[in-house]
Amino acid sequence: MATIFIDGEAGTTGLGIRDRLVGHAGVALRSIDPDRRKDPAAKAELMAEVDLVILCLPDAASRETVRIADALGAEAPKILDASTAYRVAPDWTYGFPELDAGQAGRIRAARRVSNPGCYATGAIALLHPLVAAGLIPADHPLTINAVSGYSGGGKSMIEDYEAGTAPAFQLYGLELEHKHLPEIQRYAGLAVRPIFVPSVGNFRQGMAVSVPLHLDVLPARPKLADVEAALAAHYADGAHVRVMPGQGKVDPRVHNDSNAMHLQVFGSEPRRQAVLVATLDNLGKGASGAAVQNLDLMLDLG
Template sequence: MAKIFIDGEAGTTGLQIRERLDGRADVTLASISADDRKNPAAKAEIYKNVDLVILCLPDDAARESVALADTLGEKAPKILDASTAHRVAPGWTYGFPELCPGQAEAIQAAQKVGNPGCYATGAIAIARPLIDAGLLSADETHAINAVSGYSGGGKAMIAAYEAGQAAPFELYALGLEHKHIPEIMAYGRLARRPILAPSVGNFRQGMLVSLPLALDTLPRQPEAADIEAALQKHYAGAKFVRVVTPEPGGKLEPQALNNTNDLEIRVYANAAHRQAVIVARLDNLGKGASGAAVQNMELMLGL
């Protein structure tokens, strides 16, 4: 039975991970008293006696916890960090098993894994296969649009939503410095910084991430069918990511995959105008956070 400690289990992601692990016969959860949560000696004692620590902490606290683990030598547990702190850090493996061939095996062998961000998961799931296939230029500035439930917008937005004070719809991060951009560039293989326009709708969870494309400006000037075929090839055999033919009507709502670890990709196109929009749908608390963490945990521990 694998022993796991969720460091920061009282937060949204930590609570969701704990809920997903409750009742499993192959996992036991270690815990720490509220008084000892910031006690390095108490934390070190727990770290030494578990197989894996999942960090659900602010970035600075996550860095401190990793530094603590590094002092334990051979007794150090494996680390899965759900914060932004180590997603593009040297020596860390990116926790998106479907990223490319061999990524799941890399996660399996890793001592330290950075769990992806929710917007980044959708954006990379779209862009990486197309860049690898030569159908999307890494040297262009791409615009990525996204909408999430309020649980993906941070503490202040969550508090407003839970108090019934949230706006019906809200664009944010308009300073164009969203914290997911570095990992989108690194693992989406984008040489130019994309323009990420995130937003929240007045619902708890669920997410749509979309990439609009003018087909005649792309390398090889592909048809929409070529784009869909490249995505299908990349995700062939994937358990949690699938490419879906769009339903008639030209509409898509964000909540259908809530409470799952699934991600769906659709290619919407207008052949006459040579335009397309690729849309990834996922649960920002599932494949975008706690669901991905459990998937990575299973790989890291051979469960």
């Protein structure tokens, strides 16, 4: 039985992980005394006793907890960090098992893993295979659009939407410095920073990430079928990521309460235009579900 400490278990991601781990046959959850929650000595004591710590904290707090772990030396547990603090750090393993054929093995062998961002998960899933296959050049200018449920926006946004005081839809991040951009660029394999336009809608959870393409501008001039085939080949063995026909409309909520992500290629072959779409639960494959998937690999539980 592996022992787990969720540092920040009262937040949205922490609660989601805890809910998913209740009844998990391979793990036992440990918690810190609430009165000593901010005591570094108490945290160090508990961390030395568990097998893995999941950090569901702001970036600065995550870095502080990692410093505590560093001081434990050989007694330090494995760490899975759900913040943005270490997602592009060279000595951390990126926690997207479907990235390529060897990534799940790297996560399994790692002692420190960064859980991906929700938007980044959808964008990288769409773009990495196409860049790797040569259908999209690494230096091709790209635009990524996305809409998420309000649960991804933190406590104040959740309160505003649930109180009925927030708009039905809003664009944000328009200074083009969204915190997920560094990991999108790195793990999609892009030499040029994409334009990323996120938005939030008046629904609690769910997400759709989309990338428009002019097919004739791409050097390979692929057909819609070529794009879909490249994605399907990359995820042929995926248990959680599947390529589906690009038909009908897109509901961002379709995978709520699951760790599934579906990829679709829409478009017009006569117009030589395509729209790549990823749908996932921002609280599932975009956060807590991905964390449990990574935990199972890190502890060799599945």
